[in-house]
Amino acid sequence: MKHIPFALALFAAFPAPLAADQQNIIAEQVWSRASMGENRPGVAYMELHNTGSGTRTLTGVETGRAAMAQIHQTSTSASGVSQMAPAGDIDILPGTRIALEPGGLHIMLMQLDRPLAEGEYYHLTLIFKNGDNVEIRVPVLAASARGPGQ
Numbered sequence: 001m002k003h004i005p006f007a008l009a010l011f012a013a014f015p016a017p018l019a020a021d022q023q024n025i026i027a028e029q030v031w032s033r034a035s036m037g038e039n040r041p042g043v044a045y046m047e048l049h050n051t052g053s054g055t056r057t058l059t060g061v062e063t064g065r066a067a068m069a070q071i072h073q074t075s076t077s078a079s080g081v082s083q084m085a086p087a088g089d090i091d092i093l094p095g096t097r098i099a100l101e102p103g104g105l106h107i108m109l110m111q112l113d114r115p116l117a118e119g120e121y122y123h124l125t126l127i128f129k130n131g132d133n134v135e136i137r138v139p140v141l142a143a144s145a146r147g148p149g150q
């Protein structure tokens with residue numbers, strides 16, 4: 001019966017997902033920049049930490065402030081030209097975090113109802129494949145900000 005302790009050890013190492021698996025995505029270092037004038041898009045950045053036991057897939061974002069909100073990926077070619085495109089679904093593996101940051105993944109807010117102003121906050125909803133929505137509050141920093149504390 002030597003295999004039984006081994007099986008128990010495996011079970012302990014891989015517990016079943018909890019029923020209350022709702023709030024296992026934590027948004028940290030959330031920030032946004034003041035947008036420049038009318039008709040310019042806004043941008044938001046953050047780190048998303050999956051503290052749960054299953055992979056979570058981010059499929060989209062929504063906010064009352066923008067008619068269209070998308071997750072974009074910026075890439076830079078060998079010749080130094082940057083461009084961005086919709087990032088598609090983003091898997092966040094259990095216990096890991098992904099960074100949305102300048103020069104990489106970001107949330108782009110198009111057709112804003114009014115420019116994002118330094119000092120204000122707005123709400124953003126992160127939409128996950130399993131049907132969960134995670135609401136976050138986004139502070140708007142200066143147009144020149146380069147990180148969450150600057």
Ligand SMILES: [Cu+2]
Nearest residue numbers: 072084106108
């Ligand atoms: Cu973009």
